[in-house]
Amino acid sequence: MNEDQRRPIVVCEPIQVGPAHAPFNAGLLMVISAAWPGRIEFWAEPEHSACVRELLPSATSERFTFATHTPPPRHQPAHSRVGRDGVEAWKIVRNAVAVGARKLVLSCGLPGTVIGAKLGLASVVPSRRPEAHVVMHSVLADVWGWRSRNPLRCAIDMTGALHWPTPSGFRLIILEISIADELIRKLPAIASQIIVLEHPIAETLHQPGARRPGPLRVGFLGGASRIKGFDRYCALARMVAMRGGGAAFHVIGKSEPGAVTESDMAPLASRPQYVPLDRPKFIERLLELDLVIMLHDTEFYAHTPSGVLLDALAAERPVLSLPNPLIDSLVARYGPIGPRVANLEAAAEAIAHLDVATLDQPEFSRYRANLRRAAESRRPAVLATAYAQDEKVADNGY
Numbered sequence: 001m002n003e004d005q006r007r008p009i010v011v012c013e014p015i016q017v018g019p020a021h022a023p024f025n026a027g028l029l030m031v032i033s034a035a036w037p038g039r040i041e042f043w044a045e046p047e048h049s050a051c052v053r054e055l056l057p058s059a060t061s062e063r064f065t066f067a068t069h070t071p072p073p074r075h076q077p078a079h080s081r082v083g084r085d086g087v088e089a090w091k092i093v094r095n096a097v098a099v100g101a102r103k104l105v106l107s108c109g110l111p112g113t114v115i116g117a118k119l120g121l122a123s124v125v126p127s128r129r130p131e132a133h134v135v136m137h138s139v140l141a142d143v144w145g146w147r148s149r150n151p152l153r154c155a156i157d158m159t160g161a162l163h164w165p166t167p168s169g170f171r172l173i174i175l176e177i178s179i180a181d182e183l184i185r186k187l188p189a190i191a192s193q194i195i196v197l198e199h200p201i202a203e204t205l206h207q208p209g210a211r212r213p214g215p216l217r218v219g220f221l222g223g224a225s226r227i228k229g230f231d232r233y234c235a236l237a238r239m240v241a242m243r244g245g246g247a248a249f250h251v252i253g254k255s256e257p258g259a260v261t262e263s264d265m266a267p268l269a270s271r272p273q274y275v276p277l278d279r280p281k282f283i284e285r286l287l288e289l290d291l292v293i294m295l296h297d298t299e300f301y302a303h304t305p306s307g308v309l310l311d312a313l314a315a316e317r318p319v320l321s322l323p324n325p326l327i328d329s330l331v332a333r334y335g336p337i338g339p340r341v342a343n344l345e346a347a348a349e350a351i352a353h354l355d356v357a358t359l360d361q362p363e364f365s366r367y368r369a370n371l372r373r374a375a376e377s378r379r380p381a382v383l384a385t386a387y388a389q390d391e392k393v394a395d396n397g398y
Helices: 022-035 046-055 058-063 078-098 111-122 138-144 151-155 158-163 177-186 188-193 230-242 279-287 307-315 325-334 344-352 356-360 362-376 380-390
Strands: 009-012 040-044 064-068 103-106 131-136 170-174 194-196 217-221 248-252 291-294 319-321
Touching (some): 022 380, 078 111, 111 170, 138 158, 138 177, 170 188, 177 188, 177 194, 230 344, 248 279, 279 307, 307 325
Parallel strands (some): 009 040, 040 064, 217 291
C-alpha cells in the first residue's frame, strides 16, 4: 500500500438520521471499498450508522471505522436551511482535510451542501484538497421546477448551486444514466462535473422456498404520498374490485398525512404504517408480494432515482407501471420487467385478469430473468470498476 492509499476515504451522511437511506449508504460504502484500497471512515448520526453497519458484509468490516456527525435541523425556512447546510458542508470538507482524507463523499446533496462543499474545497490549497463527490438524490428534480425571479434566491437554489464556480476535484454523483443525460441536456455547462454511479443494490435477498397460499398479492412500496401515486393506487384497488378481480392490494410503507382519506383506503388489504418498518420486516413483507405497482408522478420521477424500484429488482418482483422514464431506461437495456400500461383503466383491466397461475407463465418468467440481470448490474463489485474509471476523468475546475 503506497503513501496515498494510507490516507482515509471519508464518506459522510450530512442530512439523514435513523434508518432513512441506510440501504443506499451501505451500498455506497461497498462500492467504494471494492473500488479503492485503504481505510474508509463513515461519519453519520449514530442511529443511522448502526442501521448501515447491520447491512455491511462482515468480511469487509475491518475496512470501516465509524464517527459521529450530527446533521443540522431540517424544520427551518428554506433560506436558513441553505445557510446551515452550506456551513455544515464547509466544516465537513475542512474536517476531512484535517484527517488527511484523499477522497470525501457527501452521500446526500442539497443546494447548501453543494455550495458549502465547493467553498470548502476552494479554501484549501490544491495540493491538500481531497477529491470531493456529492451524491444527488430527489432534490435534483428542482432543476426542472419553478425558479424565483429574485436573483439572490436563484443563486442558492439547486440550479444556482450547480453553477457556482467549481474547484478542482469536485464531482456530482448522479444515480441513473437517464437522469444524467437529462441533466446534461438541461445544464450542459456542468457536464464535466458529472459521474454516473448507478443506484447500488447492497442486499442479496433470499427467495422464500414456496409461495404462501392465498390470492394474488400486489403491493405499493415506500412512503404513501401522492407524488408516489398512493392516491392512484387506492383508486386502482377500487377499480379492480369493481371488475370482480381477486387481487389483494397491500401497502408496505409509512403513511403520509393528507395523501388520501379513510374511504379511499377501504379497498386495501393492508394500510400504510404510522411508524416505518425496520428493514428485515420490510424485506419479509416485500417477498410475500407477487407484483409491485409503481404509479409514481411521471414528471418528478423523470429526474429522481427510485429506491422502490431497486427494492423490486433485488426481490425479483415484476413491476406493473404507468409510463416511467426510469423503467423505460431499464427496459431498453434488459428487456421488460413487468406489465406496462398506459393509464389506470388499463392497469385495472390487466390486474383483474391476473391470478396466481399467471405467475408460472413464460411471460412472468422472462420478467423475473430480466429483473435478475438488471439487479446483478447494480451489485457493488460491478459498479466499483465504472466508478473508479469515471473518477479519473480530468475536470475543468480551478
